[in-house]
Amino acid sequence: MSRYKMHLLVCGGTGCRSSESDLIVENLKKVLQEKGLDGDAQVVQTGCFGFCEQGPIVKVLPDNTFYTSVKPSDAEGIIAEHVLKGRKVERLLYKDPKQQTVVSDSKHMEFYQKQIRIALRNCGFIDPENxxxxxxxxxxxxxxxxxxxxxxxxxxxxxxxxxxxxxxxxxxxxxxxxxxxxxxxxxxxxxxxxxxxxxxxxxxxxxxxxxxxxxxxxxxxxxxxxxxxxxxxxxxxxxxxxxxxxxxxxxxxxxxxxxxxxxxxxxxxxxxxxxxxxxxxxxxxxxxxxxxxxxxxxxxxxxxxxxxxxxxxxxxxxxxxxxxxxxxxxxxxxxxxxxxLSIGTAKSKGTKVFALAGKINNVGLIEVPMGITLREVIYEIGGGIKDGKKFKAVQTGGPSGGCLTEKDLDTPIDFDNLLAVGSMMGSGGMIVMDENDCMVSVAKFYLDFTVEESCGKCAPCRVGNKRLYELLNKITNGKGTEEDLEQLRNMSVVIKDTALCGLGQTSPNPVLSTMENFADEYAAHIHDQHCPSGQCKALRQYFILSEKCVGCTACSKVCPSEAISGEKRQAHLIDQIKCIRCGACMEKCKFSAIIIPSTKI
Amino acid sequence: MNKIKSLSDLRKIKQDVENRLDLREKSDNPERHVQIKVAMATCGIASGAREVMNAFIEKIAQDKLDAIVTQTGCMGYCHAEPTVEIRKPGEEPIVYGHVDVEKAVAIVDKYIKQGELLEGIIPVNYQTV
The missing domain is CATH 3.40.50.11540 (NADH-ubiquinone oxidoreductase 51kDa subunit)
Structure with a gap:
């Protein structure tokens, strides 16, 4: 019986397969055969490794080499270098986002270090079809x-x-x-x-x-x-x-x-x-x-x-x-x-699987012991916020949960603690938001989802959520009033109390938690008709920094509504009334002279 | 396909297929096993590292030893190829030079099993992290 010296595990989850991991398997097998190495190395298509951010993943055992963003054409190189000569293919190795150093194997990746895999014990380890x-x-x-x-x-x-x-x-x-x-x-x-x-x-x-x-x-x-x-x-x-x-x-x-x-x-x-x-x-x-x-x-x-x-x-x-x-x-x-019982917190035992998504470096699937903090999940396993931006909030529990902020980051995650800080465990979605996300829009996004998904059987959910959505829409268009805020809050409480099932009873949570944690953002939309993160299109303002503008006229040429005026080689100006907020000028400017100001001008 | 009728039937299947996953299980916690690293750069392969590596794999399977064989790149001792690094759990690694099939068997029998040092040790002049 031939004994394999190496196992090449290729992720066969939906994410990696959509980036042609099937073809990677095929190519690896083909090249192994061509080189007469098919008795030395075994190619296995496994389930998800969890590191979806940089899929497709190929893991080489026994040295636990972790190749990321592998393309079908890389099969040749992996076999010629790694299988044949024992040299790792450096360019495919994972790079730590914080240190910018190459990490040679999965044992040294921060992503895996705090994970405990029970439910996912065989994912990325066995061939699920065997x-x-x-x-x-x-x-x-x-x-x-x-x-x-x-x-x-x-x-x-x-x-x-x-x-x-x-x-x-x-x-x-x-x-x-x-x-x-x-x-x-x-x-x-x-x-x-x-x-x-x-x-x-x-x-x-x-x-x-x-x-x-x-x-x-x-x-x-x-x-x-x-x-x-x-x-x-x-x-x-x-x-x-x-x-x-x-x-x-x-x-x-x-x-x-x-x-x-x-x-x-x-x-x-x-x-x-x-x-x-x-x-x-x-x-x-x-x-x-x-x-x-x-x-x-x-x-x-x-x-x-x-x-x-x-x-x-x-x-x-x-x-x-x-x-x-x-x-x-x-x-x-x-x-x-x-x-x-030995894993977890007093009332929540074992682990929980989370799908990490949003503005985070390591998007993917993780399984962590109950009691780990949100900070550990986001900054250690998740590798921190993308592009060095500032953390703003994390939504747990999907459309039924709430937004948690900086002050809640050290809360140990379990069923009861998350409820106590105004969110919930839910099924395990975890969406991270950065400084560029508008929290009113986030609440509106979730309400849009629940309105779409409400079955329509009970009135609080069918009618109430629609009304909540309309109020949020009004606010993001800069037409909201102080009374609207009051009505949002009252109606949310009524829907929670009277809806028939879990969907309606939890659907106002994103509204309530964003109102609680980001009251100033709601106020800015209502009183100043301004969106601090610049996400609400109706309230967005573009502004030319006169000290940076060189007067190249690129912006005024691209503006479809002729809102930009100015002489050649002199600072230009945007007419806020004519501006349709398409953003074409900002995209065109090579001098970073056009900005969306975070305070109302 | 034969039906599985009892826990012992299940165990039998497990035993039959276990060695297929053996390598995967061991690589999950490499530090708990004896790690044998065979230098498989051009210099090593030219001097017969491939045969040496196969010899280690065969011998370990034969003796059912708790060890894992990995190939690595050039360790820099090209004058003494094939070279093999042995790392026992919790101990400093030892590198043997000029290893052939016969010596591979001796390393397993004497050093790995009985802790007896053999001729041909190269003083280690590097650290791995």
Whole structure:
């Protein structure tokens, strides 16, 4: 048997694949064969490494060399230099954004140093389309252990002890949820995996399903045994084609091995899973709406109680858990509740996966222990703010969360702490904003999203959010009044109190938190008709610095509304009334003489 | 495909496929294993470093040793190629020069397994970070 000296792991997540990582795999294999090295090095397409900022990623083992922004044409160089001669290809190595030094391997990257990977334990490590590699990593051993050694009650007890809380946003104790479903006696029960990830900028669940689908399948089978269900369903958005494809492959492999189907692992437990496709409505991430959608009805939520554990899919007891929650479960059964309890804070145990996005150097997918601070996440793992700009705010919890500012950066991240400072954990989206972001516009962006995604069933959400959006629009156009602010605040509180489901109950959060933390920005829009960050087009002003202007006339030539006047070789001037704020002059100016002033002129 | 019927069936599959991931598992925590670095620059390859590296890999697999074989670039001891650096967990690295297949086996048997130093040590004049 040939033994590989090297493994070349190529990221096969959606992000890297859209930058042709498929072709990289193909080229690497081709070049290896041409050079007769296909017995020396193995090429593996894995799930996401998390470092999406500079994908596609190729990681070379055993030396953990981390190549970034690899192109298909680089395959030749990697093999000729690294595989054949043992010399790293310097130009492809990761460069530390702060020190500007080349980092030779992933062990020395700040991005990975504070991460603990439980849910993502196999992402970027195994080939997700190969069940044997999952088994080699103790895959399905948790299922075997539970089936052979534990009663459903004991298994639920262990999960309760571990303190695992739902990772979809609510943070409800998972063990308790299972117990409720277990206690309800009924002929048929269901296990549902919620893979309807809808937060803007979030891709945690997608990456888990793409990188390690078996971990979710195994956990669902364990859940089936515990609550007494023989049927499982994954509700996944149809817009995740790669995740669906890998899930299908994984399901077939598990069935072939008898890990799904009748009498699994020689036990009396039978369980199988089918896929249900969602059309991508945000509200269907809410469990009652999700269940209705699966039943073929409109994706609208209903009042709880009854909870799905009593009456869910087709009126039967149903347990709904999020993808990331499931992905944690096999590890908990293998390593025990005490191990899981040792990670995290007093009331939030384990880790949380976040999708880091926005104005941050290392955009990507990270898994960190609960209790880490936002500062560590943003400045160490995230590598700080892009282009050396100033940090302004971070939005956690997506459209349901709030904006946190500098003063909250040292808050240890967990379910309760984030709620206490006016935001929430949510499913794990984390969007970082810098000094150039207008917070009124940010609130408007999220409201635009909730207005679009509201199912329309209850009036507070359907009508109220639309009104909130209109008020924010008025303010960003410089027509807002002090009364509008008052109305924004009142209406937000009413919507929170009266909306039917989680979507409406949390949709005013971005408005409330930006009003609280950035009151001066709202005031500038209303009283001075000015947007301090220059984002609101209607309020933007362009201004020529006379000491920098050389009078080249480039700006006046490009101005479509003839708003710029001035003699050749003399400072020019913009007529603010004629100016249509297109920004063409600023783009054209070679002398940085045109600016958007941060205070009203 | 054979169905998996019990935990022991599962373990059997795990054992069969484990060595496929062995390299990946070890590279996750390289400092916990004996690291063997074979200099594979032009000078090294010309003097037979490739055969030496293969010998190490075979020997380690055969003896089921907790070690990891890496190739590296030129270490600067071109006069003594093939050169091999051995780093045991928590110890300073030792570099052997003029290593051939026979010596590779001896290094594993004597130095790695029993801690006995062999002839041909090159004094290390560099530091790695």
């Amino acid at each position: 069940i044997d590699e999952y088994i080699a990593r103790d895959g399905y051993a948790a299922l075997a252990k539970v089936l052979e050694e534990m009663t459903p009650e004991a298994a639920i007890d262990l999960l309760k002890k571990s303190g695992l809380r739902g990772r979809g946003g609510g943070g409800f104790p998972t063990g308790l949820k299972w117990e409720l479903a277990h206690k309800n006696k009924a002929g048929q029960k269901y296990v549902v995996c919620n893979a309807d990830e809808g937060d803007p900028g979030a891709f945690m669940d997608r990456s888990i399903l793409e990188g390690d689908p078996h971990s979710v399948i195994e956990a669902m089978a364990i859940c089936g045994y515990c609550i007494g269900a023989t049927k499982g369903m994954v509700y996944i958005r149809a817009e995740y084609p790669l995740a669906i494809q890998r899930l299908k492959i994984a399901l077939n492999q598990a069935r072939d091995y008898g890990l799904l189907g009748n009498s699994i692992l020689g036990s009396k437990h039978s369980f199988d899973i089918e896929l249900r496709y969602g059309a991508g409505a945000f509200v269907c991430g809410e469990e009652t709406a999700l269940i209705h959608s699966m039943e073929g009805q409109r994706g609208e939520p209903t009042v709880k109680p009854p909870f799905p554990a009593e009456s869910g899919y087709l009126g039967k007891p149903t347990n709904v858990n999020n993808v990331e929650t499931f992905a944690n479960i096999p590890a908990i059964y293998l390593r025990g509740a005490e191990w899981f």
